Amino acid sequence: MLLDALVNTTDAVASTRSRLAKVEALAGLLAQLEPDEIAPAVGFLLGKPRQGRVGVGWRGLxxxxxxxxxxxxxxxxxxDALLDRLAEASGAxxxxxxxxxxxEFTALATEREQDFITRALLGDMRTGALEGVLTDAVARAADRPGDVVRRAAMLSGDLGETARLALTGTAEELDAVGLVVGRPVLPMLAATAASTSAALETTGEASVEYKLDGARIQVHRAGDEIRVFTRSLADITHRVPEVVEVVRNLPVRDVILDGETLSLDEDGAPRPFQETMSRFGADAARETVLHPxxxxxxxxxxxxxxxxxxxxRLAELERVAGAHRIPGEVTADPEVAERVSRDAIEAGQEGVVVKAIGSPYAAGRRGSSWIKVKPVHTFDLVVLASEWGYGRRKGWLSNLHLGALDPTGEFGEPGGYVMVGKTFKGLTDELLRWQTEYFPQIEVRSSAGTVWVAPTTVVEIAIDGVQRSSRYPGGIALRFAxxxxxxxxxPASEADTIQTLRALLRE
Structure with missing residues (x-):
């Protein structure tokens, strides 16, 4: 299929706010693809090529x-073949x-195709074709039940391959997609609440567990082979030998575990998240030890x-990995839940996650079965731009423009990001140096004072609340961010939404 057909579809999807219209346009395209075009096309539509990052930024493009x-x-x-070649290029x-x-490649592309290639490589599609919409389109094009397609995508962790199987395989083959030890699945996600009592009202009897200030991991063991994945399903086994060793000593042959890892100080308290992530991202072991x-x-x-x-599941977890279980208690009593929350904070952790005791594991989904509670309001937002600093920060990119995800297009483009404020507070010299080096690599345009970037960078922001504001399209602004x-x-697709932030007005 010509690339132009894919460009036309993305234009049609971006031009409507109707979810049904988006699904129909995408389904029409998917139904016409050749088998070997399906997975690449899905990646391009999501701004997530199957090759991942290929070492090309805005300036290079x-x-x-x-x-x-x-x-x-x-x-x-x-x-797709171009991206294979770009990904394989290495060395001097x-x-x-x-x-x-x-x-050579873009010289053969039309102006619209050049724009599409740029946005696909930078992860800036902004069509509103989020994975949920595209998953529904796959089900429509393949004439398969939506829940079967969604489950297959969640358990395989790969919507492109799920689409290929749904469109070219049998119903039995799609139904047969399940857990495979060694193949990561999308992690279950949590909603948010203002207090443990409020969360408990939603869940009923629940396991109230510490919310660690660490990094999410998913560990697979098949006999002697152990693999460790991040929440984005990247394989980091070689970076975390201490986690591998812990799992190797568990009394089990095959297992898939969900958890977090963090580094501890001499007193057993958690070190700052930046230290964990620095160690987490190292290609070789460092002095800092990670504990799962x-x-x-x-x-x-x-x-x-x-x-x-x-x-x-908790009973099995206790049997298999009791010494490495996150602390928590099962209760329906708000006072007990509040006590666990206070204990977590005193231990240096972020707060708690309240989990309905009867809930299944909903891979890849955010619902009301898991609810996280943090005493200080913190939200994961997306960097939209950064301003050049002045005074002591002259020469560094400093003040951040922050956006919240708008999945429905209530305040802008469906699947886009609504600006909710700016901040330069909390930026250390190390972070200033990092963003000054990194943001120009994902620049999409600039002025004398500001660099606008592809909306792919997630930053955790602490705020005292929100206030009504006519300055931003979402009608709110962050307070003391x-x-x-x-x-x-x-990933930016898991950032907090404008609707979540607006709910703070009611609180």
């Missing part, structure tokens, strides 16, 4: 982009090789536990 072609000739397969001279490849803590178990020795109630940390472990 701009420098390589020449005059556009007059007519369309490129195919989806051509673009690789930057020049990438620039040459891009220049587990809060769920998805599979054990041939038995899948996803659909079992949390009470059953300050940076806590960058969330390298979290």
């Amino acid at each position: 701009s420098a390589a982009m020449g005059a556009p072609a007059a007519e369309s000739s490129l195919t989806i397969a051509d673009l 001279g690789s930057a020049g090789d990438r620039s040459r490849e891009l220049g 803590w587990f809060f769920d178990i998805l599979h054990v020795d041939g038995r899948d536990l996803l659909d079992e109630p949390l009470s059953t 300050r940076v806590k940390r960058y969330r390298d472990d979290k």
